[in-house]
Amino acid sequence: MKLHGTEVRLKALALLNAGARNADVGRLLGVPAGTVAYWRHQDRAERDECPGRHAPLCPRCDGRALDGAAYAYLLGLYLGDGHIIRYSGHRVPSLMITCADQWPGLMDECETAMRAVFPDNSVCRARKQGCRNVKVYSNHLPCLFPQHGPGRKHERRIALERWQREIVDAHPWSFVRGLVHSDGCRNINWTTRLVGGVRKRYEYPRYWFTNVSDDIRRLYTDTLDRLGVEWKECTRHGRSYNISVARRESVALMDAHIGPKY
Template structure:
């Protein structure tokens, strides 16, 4: 399947007067295919945004589905990985997002957003112990998620490309939602206070996110700042979250604002 920009380039050469034989020699596309594209111009754009890689075009562009991409980016930074799928010679990559089986709605949302970012491709599930792997196979996942690489994310720099940052700035709610759905939660925090001669217990909701990567935490807090949501952060002193940075949003206004676009996992 040829990308739209390849089809456009080939037809442009034909339109300029270059022969079929010469275009065939330059592009490796057979004459009958070139003839079909020239006669039916609708075929040139037929597969745009249906598996084409927007980053590999002569003028790279961001993914068309910016909101779903922003959400998927948050999921990937929290609970995702990119690995070669199957035979290495095929050079096909698999994006894997691991979702807890406790949240079937989250699994469906992950699946739906991955399908929007990669239309026309099969999105599958693999049952694992206590979780479900949602995956999609494509040759260009590293183009859309250049943060991928060997080793753990917190052991290497995680920096967004300019085009990614522009998407996150435009869709910060989707990005925060993805991060909270991966390494965060909405919980009821319980505190004890002494009033007079007795202890009283209070319960209030809060959003909490924990990750060992300072870079990923910084991406979250910058998005929260953009949304004008107050937050606090600290390094967790207790295992198993030792050395993880914990970010919480617990004021009444902050929780109410995040309830508008995040809410409890489901």
């Protein structure tokens, strides 16, 4: 391996600071372009000008501005289909939201919300059978999602902190949209009724939200109450699992702000 002295390095840095390109400096001084690039990176780092040198700021720790609507939506997704995990050998935990392949629009919205909440972090999609995990890595995930903890969500208490409640109160439809996009759906139910002695089929839209956590269902229904949406709790095998919204006026409200998954 050929070593280059301090004099060559200083000449290279002088040319680079004057606006020369890495490749041109390398050819002029007989130095590999990769070495020139490393010298440039090292020099900028020593002068505290290196991109990526500073860790991304956190809204909770550093007071960085937070997109409230995007956060409320992402919080709803997290409470439904998300989890935070730190893989063995990884220094940084990741937030993963699992999105079915049949809902590409939902996947796009999830990624857009992640980028808005974590503007300085990379977002990616990991392919799984029948779905994608939309992921972001950040050391500040526990700061923004204090509901994270050991065990399944329905086996531990889930409650919003005061600052989260303020965001949800300011952006309730974004929160409800995230919950419905994760653990809910809009479908068409039907029944029959006698009209003039003839039994006719009658169809009507309904929104369902299904989650085994009593706390998460309560967060959903409390928000619906504040929005003026009427709901009904339904049971499955004697247990409360489903929240139904079927009244025409309430479905119209949900349609105006949520609509079917896509």
